[in-house]
Amino acid sequence: MRIDLDVIQDWIAPRTRVLDLGCGDGELLEQLSRNKQVSGYGLEIDPAQIERCMARGVSVVEQNLDKGLGNFADGSFDTVVMTQALQTLRYPHLVVREMLRVGRQCIITFPNFGQWKARWHLAFSGRMPVSDLLPYEWYDTPNIHFCTFRDFEVLCRENHWTILHRQVVSESRVGAALKDFLPNLFGETAIYHLTR
């Protein structure tokens, strides 16, 4: 179980409606349906992931997030979740806007490009960071819109989106100790809880 998925579950009320954008193998939705009797749908575009969802009995609908959420009515879900997919989108800000239209609240997680390892890598090797978490070269990466925590918060402020909670996660021991002190430097993943 990924740490971020644990945190997300705490923010979702039982027996509510959840839409998970880029739901991957359906782990979160499976957990939510088992532990919180949530009725959830995942949107996914990767055929292999879609099959993994189906194998788990998770409802998954093939849909390209870059084409928007125009098929969903305003406020038709209690929560719209998107974990680790923000950086892969063509227009991340438009998708977040759509998430807040479709859901009464939304939860977004993404990797922090401002983390010290990435800064170190770029500063001293002069090349784009490649790590365990982000194992792609710049030319073949699906991650086309990296941002830092600070960048994201500026976007929220400019759009008058309310940040209800922010939780910063770091897998390493040093990072875990320092992430609350300097989150944008030591946090690996942030989990944002937003509302309009």
Add this chain to the structure above:
Amino acid sequence: MSTEKLSPPFERDTAEPGSVGIVVPQSHTFSEPLTLACGRTLKEYTLVYETYGKLNADRSNAVLICHALSGHHHAAGRHTPEDKRPGWWDHYIGPGKPIDTDKFFVVSLNNLGGCHGSTGPASVNPETGKPWGPDFPPLRVRDWVHSQARLADLLGIEQWAAVVGGSLGGMQAMRWSLEYPERLRHCVVIASAMKLSAQNIAFNETARQAIISDPDFCGGRYLEQGKLPRRGLAVARMIGHITYLSDDGLGRKFGRELRSGSFQLGVEEEVEFQVQSYLRYQGDTFSNSFDPNTYILMTRALDYFDLAREYSDDPVQAFSHAKCKFLLISFTSDWRFAPQRSREIADALMHANVPVSYAEIESPMGHDAFLLPNERYQRVFATYMHGVAAALTKAGEAN
């Protein structure tokens, strides 16, 4: 009621792996009158069907196959070892296949109004002693669903593990979920739509006009006159066939290849493209095996179908009555039942808070793709049905 059993319905032929082997159709005459959507009543009617696999002890593993426009009961296996081709959905029904006959008891029938043994326009009207012809009552998708429910009663199936159908069959599967919400756990809708578009109706009307304008149609009473509007039916089938394939698919298969003749200057020889002879062959074969009145009846049922008509034209309201889970599949090059039509179903189901999964399969084969082998389609279908079967095992253990 009388059940006519010709011989044991199911003999597993081990010679052909993945096949249900040699199958024998069964038929049953239902004597309880069936009131139809048009208001008329059929006093009695016969349904022909095949079954594959074994019904389990708690009768929970039955799967109903609903056929499309030109389909029939023979969906899998062969009637004789010499049969050139197996049933129409043999790629997807059999041991180890997506609809796994080692796990499921599969029922496939010829719908009412059909021409492969079930009561239809070519059958004799008991009141006149003559073929029904154009006097056969017009049918709607719901009439098929009600007659299929009678077949389920006959076979002792209270609830289907899944009702499965492609195209017009998908419409029947969806109608099942609303007419008998308690009688199915899963609904598999492949390359279908909640209603036809104007363009779709236009193609169907052109096909019907081709049949009706054949002089041998005789106002639909061709059987009484000892005639058959073969040319009209062949043209109808050719029109349909073009729309079931994609531009790209036809291009790949035939391009501008010539079957005969040449374009050489100074040569006055008629040219025939490969695609011409292919289409004519398709039309001719079909017109020798299908009843023209049935074709008219079935295309009309397609045109009339509108899932949400009686639910204030609101598909969300319609699907809020469904209690089963749904799997939807569409194909990228299918322009007759385009992916957008399946997405509309998915959207309505999500809105109605009904569990649904949807996959859009890449294929150049147009609408016909739902009948043909395709790696991803097979995997998606098998994965979903595997889940349906796994729930059976779990429920069995819990008992």
